[in-house]
Amino acid sequence: MRRLLVTLLVCLLAMHAGANEAPPASADPALEARVMQIAAELRCLVCQNQTLADSHAGLALDLREQMRVMLREGADADQVRRFMTERYGDFVLYRPPLKATTLALWFGPLTLLIGGIAVLFAVLRRRNRLGAEHFEPEVIDTTNEGLTT
Amino acid sequence: MKRWHLLAPLVLFVLLAAFLWRGLRLDPHEVPSPLVDKPAPAFSLTRLDDASRTIRRDDMLGKVWMLNVWASWCEACRTEHPTLVSFAKSGAVPIVGLNYKDTRAEGLGWLARFGDPYAMSLFDEKGRVGIDFGVYGVPETFVIDKQGVVRFKLIGPLTPELIATKIRPLLKSLGDA
Numbered sequence: 001m002r003r004l005l006v007t008l009l010v011c012l013l014a015m016h017a018g019a020n021e022a023p024p025a026s027a028d029p030a031l032e033a034r035v036m037q038i039a040a041e042l043r044c045l046v047c048q049n050q051t052l053a054d055s056h057a058g059l060a061l062d063l064r065e066q067m068r069v070m071l072r073e074g075a076d077a078d079q080v081r082r083f084m085t086e087r088y089g090d091f092v093l094y095r096p097p098l099k100a101t102t103l104a105l106w107f108g109p110l111t112l113l114i115g116g117i118a119v120l121f122a123v124l125r126r127r128n129r130l131g132a133e134h135f136e137p138e139v140i141d142t143t144n145e146g147l148t149t
Numbered sequence: 150m151k152r153w154h155l156l157a158p159l160v161l162f163v164l165l166a167a168f169l170w171r172g173l174r175l176d177p178h179e180v181p182s183p184l185v186d187k188p189a190p191a192f193s194l195t196r197l198d199d200a201s202r203t204i205r206r207d208d209m210l211g212k213v214w215m216l217n218v219w220a221s222w223c224e225a226c227r228t229e230h231p232t233l234v235s236f237a238k239s240g241a242v243p244i245v246g247l248n249y250k251d252t253r254a255e256g257l258g259w260l261a262r263f264g265d266p267y268a269m270s271l272f273d274e275k276g277r278v279g280i281d282f283g284v285y286g287v288p289e290t291f292v293i294d295k296q297g298v299v300r301f302k303l304i305g306p307l308t309p310e311l312i313a314t315k316i317r318p319l320l321k322s323l324g325d326a
Contacts, residue, residue, distance in 0.1 A: 086183060
């Protein structure tokens with residue numbers, strides 16, 4: 001009796017596990033790894049802060065399947081990326097290409113940093129040249145003297 | 150006169166505020182489509198109401214037409230639907246539906262219940278043509294000119310305002326061309 005119950009329980013557990021397990025996305029783990037590697041640098045358009053590799057949105061599943069088909073047919077990563085940008089624009093690339101419209105994106109932060117450093121140096125050099133009379137005299141604080149001794 | 154630089158923080162603040170204010174108005178979901186001003190992708194699909202009739206992109210050459218991507222599971226399509234129905238009645242442009250990732254039965258049932266504004270609907274069961282059109286948020290609307298070039302793309306529901314301010318002027322200019 002007890003044995004029967006245990007067997008039944010094990011069977012139920014196995015069924016349960018089977019019901020929850022995701023079907024393997026592809027029989028070929030090497031292909032799957034390449035799909036995921038490329039998808040990790042592509043933006044999912046449905047949930048824009050996720051990559052195509054992370055997203056479970058229907059469109060992301062479809063696009064990963066499309067990538068599998070393309071890679072199986074011998075396409076390389078560049079061709080897959082071009083396929084995506086032709087349809088969804090450069091926005092899908094987490095590494096935007098360097099072109100006229102993205103110059104500010106690529107070099108803006110560096111320009112700001114250099115500008116900031118230049119201003120800082122200019123201010124410091126000017127202050128260095130000024131005599132002591134341009135600064136407020138150091139105030140010696142006498143109010144707390146009684147407390148320290 | 151020497152103290153003009155004290156205004157610098159104020160100027161910086163105004164500049165930053167202007168950028169942020171502009172940022173509030175931008176919708177990150179409105180991604181400019183690379184398809185606009187390019188030839189519409191080729192497709193070959195059966196009609197939703199007739200699996201034996203295949204429609205190809207080039208069948209549509211020579212006239213201005215509108216492609217509207219919809220699905221029976223799409224909530225926003227319900228919102229958009231009355232606008233499409235009344236726009237179709239005006240006869241301004243043939244509207245072709247792209248029934249996206251749906252089933253024939255549910256798609257046809259939806260049209261029977263809510264009205265059918267479409268000259269015809271094409272059945273894109275797997276969403277493969279949707280991918281070629283860069284569809285990522287149903288409903289989407291395209292206007293395609295006589296040469297088969299995409300001239301307009303909208304993500305999200307059409308509204309009477311959009312039809313009056315964008316679609317009708319565009320159709321007028323395309324009709325004259």
